[in-house]
Amino acid sequence: MIADIQDARALPGLAYTSKDLFAWELERFFGQGWLPVGRVAEFTEKGTQAAVMSAGRNILITGTGDGVNVFVNACRHRGHELVAPACTVRRAQVWCAYHAWVYGLDGELRRAPRFEDAAGRYPQGMGLLPVRSTEWNGWLFVNHSGDADDFGESLGNLTDILAPYHLGTLTQVGTEVYDVHANWKLLVENYLECYHCPSTHPELSKVQRTVNGEGFASTGMWLGGSLDLKNSAASMSLDGKGPEWTFPELDENRARQVCYHAVLPGLFVTAMHDYVVTHRLDPVAPDRTRVICEWFFPEELLTSTGLTPDYAIDFWKTTNQQDWDACSSTQRGVADPRYVAGPLASHEEELHTFVRALADAYRTDSQLRPLWTAR
Numbered sequence: 001m002i003a004d005i006q007d008a009r010a011l012p013g014l015a016y017t018s019k020d021l022f023a024w025e026l027e028r029f030f031g032q033g034w035l036p037v038g039r040v041a042e043f044t045e046k047g048t049q050a051a052v053m054s055a056g057r058n059i060l061i062t063g064t065g066d067g068v069n070v071f072v073n074a075c076r077h078r079g080h081e082l083v084a085p086a087c088t089v090r091r092a093q094v095w096c097a098y099h100a101w102v103y104g105l106d107g108e109l110r111r112a113p114r115f116e117d118a119a120g121r122y123p124q125g126m127g128l129l130p131v132r133s134t135e136w137n138g139w140l141f142v143n144h145s146g147d148a149d150d151f152g153e154s155l156g157n158l159t160d161i162l163a164p165y166h167l168g169t170l171t172q173v174g175t176e177v178y179d180v181h182a183n184w185k186l187l188v189e190n191y192l193e194c195y196h197c198p199s200t201h202p203e204l205s206k207v208q209r210t211v212n213g214e215g216f217a218s219t220g221m222w223l224g225g226s227l228d229l230k231n232s233a234a235s236m237s238l239d240g241k242g243p244e245w246t247f248p249e250l251d252e253n254r255a256r257q258v259c260y261h262a263v264l265p266g267l268f269v270t271a272m273h274d275y276v277v278t279h280r281l282d283p284v285a286p287d288r289t290r291v292i293c294e295w296f297f298p299e300e301l302l303t304s305t306g307l308t309p310d311y312a313i314d315f316w317k318t319t320n321q322q323d324w325d326a327c328s329s330t331q332r333g334v335a336d337p338r339y340v341a342g343p344l345a346s347h348e349e350e351l352h353t354f355v356r357a358l359a360d361a362y363r364t365d366s367q368l369r370p371l372w373t374a375r
């Protein structure tokens with residue numbers, strides 16, 4: 001499994017089906033890593049209280065008007081959720097519906113019926129439990145364990161590579177949420193290779209080359225590479241048509257490339273000359289992953305060309321469904337106890353790098369590490 005690619009094998013079926021391994025991965029990879037939970041702008045409005053599930057953990061995000069706070073979504077009295085899962089409310093204070101304890105948007109306890117002392121004070125040190133968070137390119141990331149390395153530093157050169165796309169300033173123009181019946185690793189592996197593209201994605205293969213891409217030299221917790229647009233195509237769209245408009249800071253080569261970046265373990269950023277599409281992975285069970293796909297456009301493109309983003313949305317909806325069908329089918333295949341892991345193709349180099357990092361983490365009982373930065 002950790003042999004060189006010509007001798008390597010894919011992961012055994014158990015890696016995609018074991019409940020014990022899944023629980024371990026939630027703890028090690030997702031609990032101790034940085035996970036995107038949405039765009040900061042979704043939550044900043046004062047009084048916003050959003051309950052979000054992130055890798056099996058229940059968090060509460062509050063908006064303060066100029067920023068956000070993130071807490072464990074459990075009351076400090078006896079643990080009732082402060083906001084129901086997947087719900088968002090707007091209120092000046094956080095209110096527990098069970099026994100009516102009240103907290104500020106900053107998490108401080110403001111009221112606890114029958115707990116006030118003679119001076120009318122409430123118990124000290126009973127504020128909501130904070131969850132570590134940071135912002136990167138407009139996304140809110142959380143680290144459940146609280147002790148991950150600094151996120152920006154852990155990304156190495158990715159922030160610079162993505163700088164020409166100005167991700168933090170783009171306008172979100174579409175969102176699709178998928179319940180994919182496949183292990184999260186199958187989705188990462190699928191994203192890291194285009195060996196499947198000619199057979200799985202006929203539409204994509206008409207507008208983008210599927211071989212002879214460039215593997216990026218990552219110096220952080222991400223893997224990726226680029227593939228060229230075909231000469232006949234103006235954009236990643238179903239009919240190959242698209243705007244001439246290009247992010248101004250892209251050089252000539254980049255402007256003709258589709259650049260794929262998998263920020264491990266849970267965010268894919270696919271950047272093109274005219275727009276960006278992202279996928280966030282939220283593992284739900286060994287054989288289920290919630291995927292949130294979001295489309296981002298530069299406002300300037302929309303206003304200067306008068307185009308609507310439908311060409312990008314339709315294209316990736318088609319491509320997404322093909323990928324999820326392929327991953328779900330693979331999940332069913334590897335779940336058969338008679339399945340024996342097969343060899344990797346030379347076009348699966350990035351996937352091999354990912355599998356190596358997984359194997360190292362399993363062997364050493366540790367967090368995913370960017371072993372490739374030493375190569």
Ligand code: FES
Nearest residue numbers: 075077078096099
């Ligand atoms: S559990 Fe929240 S007030 Fe009792």
Ligand SMILES: [Fe+2]
Nearest residue numbers: 190200201323
């Ligand atoms: Fe695909």
